[in-house]
Amino acid sequence: MRWLLLVFAFLVWPAVADVRDADTHFFMQNMGNFKEELATAQAEGKQGVLVMFELDDCPFCSRMKANILNQTKVQDYYRKQFLIYPVNVKGDTPIVDFNGKETTEKAFSLEQRARATPVFVFFDLQGNPVTRFTGAMQTADEFLLLGRYVVEGAYKSSPFNVYKRQHKSP
Secondary structure: OHHHHHHHHHHHHHHHHOEOOHHHHOOOOOOOEHHHHHHHHHHOOOOEEEEEEEOOOOHHHHHHHHHOOOEHHHHHHHHHHEEEEEEEOOOOOEEEOOOOOEEEHHHHHHHOOOOOOOEEEEEOOOOOEEEEEEOOOOOHHHHHHHHHHHHOOHHHOOOHHHHHHHOOOO
């Protein structure tokens, strides 16, 4: 019986060790002022700010958090490149947008055309949206590819689906 437990631990532990809670290890704590977050991103040498527009009861948001945003390789890569914040599309929490305007999460979501969830919007260091992806990714590697697409500036010359085809693993 002991050897069975050892075999089980050997097979399962590596998978468990590569997973961390998305809310604490993927997202940063939002202070509610995106204009100030831009200054922080610049000071920390980040590529920009990533906002995930979500809804509490959204099954696709939950799937992203449970299967992709909880992966350590995703968390480590994205946190190195971006400041990352969730925004509730129905939220009444006051925030300050990238232009310094006081608004709410709900109003900001509408301004950013986040009607379905999840919506991932990458903002450059001036607060301009540069890439948008709506829906859930299929794999962590696909989500990492989206991050590379932004970091490499490929969004300036081709849509993500073209970039993805060109960089698909064999």
